[in-house]
Amino acid sequence: MENKGRRNKKSFAVISLLLIVCILSFVGSAILYFKNRNMKAEIKRLEKNNADKNEEVELYKRDIENLEEANLELSKIDENIESLKKEYFSNIKTLEDKILDGSSNKKIAYLTFDDGPYYNTYKFLDILDKYGVNATFFTTSINGEYCFDNRSQNCLLLYKEYLKRGHTIANHTYTHGIWKGLYSSVESFITGVKGQEEVVKEYSGGYVTNIVRFPGGSATARGLKNGIIEELRKNNYGWVDWTAQDGDGGNLTSKEEAWYNFTSTINEKIEVVLFHDYNNITLSILPDAIEYLQNNGYILLPLFYESNMINK
Ligand SMILES: [Zn+2]
Missing domain, CATH: 1.20.5 (Single alpha-helices involved in coiled-coils or other helix-helix interfaces)
Structure with missing residues (x-):
């Protein structure tokens, strides 16, 4: 009996062990x-x-x-613009030749604005934009960095603005000092031209201008005129006076007077119109002046070195 009981216990232990092994291996x-x-x-x-x-x-x-x-592509843009500009101006030159030899009935007016940049210049730019017209700005540095007509504004920013809006920039000498030594010698005049050339180049981002207008007009240079012209030519500069104006460089007193002056000087097939972008009377007649020219068959364009109107 005792033996049987021990065997049972043994088997139970073996079975239990097997069961545990099974469970463990399953887990x-x-x-x-x-x-x-x-x-x-x-x-x-x-x-x-x-x-x-x-x-x-x-x-x-x-x-x-x-x-x-x-x-x-971007690096090629400057190249492309240069070649487009060349093509554009060469087309205008061809048109000028045809107008001058009588084979075209078209007319051209070059609007030019002297003595800026001024803060006021923005108002002129806005009117030109409104009419989709491009012009030429004869610049000087009499305003310096801050605009004479608004000391809180930086006038040098306008050099890039002219180009951004499609206009051409020209040289009206650094000092514009008609009574302050500009015309004391050929050298002093050329120094004034070179000085303004540097300003234009620096603040426009590299634009090179080779058109000059004598402050006061070429007659102001008197006996120095031919010497200056010769020196300008040596430096590859052309120069231009004007063929029409509203008289805003003098003592203009009213809009009516400006309008009379302006309309009575418009009579050539190709006109170079002189305005000053500090003058508010000119500003007030500018929209009418543009419409007057366009209604009389003029195409309004920016000046360029190769133009027949630029003396070389
Ligand atoms: Zn001037």
Whole structure:
């Protein structure tokens, strides 16, 4: 009996042990199974992440390529603008030749504005913009950095503004000092021209102008005129006076007087109109003056070195 009881106990222990081993191995397998499944999911997630990252890198690469292409195009823009400008002015020159030899009935008016930049110049620019007209600004440095007519404003910013709005810039000497030594010698005049040339170049971002207007007009140079012209020619400069004006450089007293002066001087097939962009009477007649010229068949254009109107 006792033997039988001991055997039973032994078998029970063996069975229990087997059962425990079974349970443990089942639990172990389950843990491994789940761990494995999690790892696979993690690997999949990482692989997907990697693919996304690769796609992102490809997109960046494409962006960089596009930017490099755009950059290359941009570097060609200056070249393109230069050649377009050349073509534009050579077309106007051809038109001028035809007008002058009588084979074209068209007429040209070159609006020119002297003595700026002023703060007031913006108002002139806005009117020109409104009519889609381009003109020429004969600049001096009498205002210095801050505008004479608004000391809180930087007038040098206008050099880029002229170009941005499609106008041409010309040289009216650095000091405009008619009574302050500009005409004391050929050298002093040329120094004034060179000084303004540097200002234009520096503040316009490299624009080179080779058109000069004598402050007061070429007659103001008196006995020095021919010497100055010779020196200008040596420096590849052309010069121009004017053929029409409203008298705003003198003592203009009313709008009516300005209008009378202006309309009575418009009679040539090609006109170079003198205005001053500090003058508010001129500002007030400018819209009518533009319409008057256009209604009388004039095309309004900016001046350029090759023009027949520029003395060389
Ligand atoms: Zn002037």
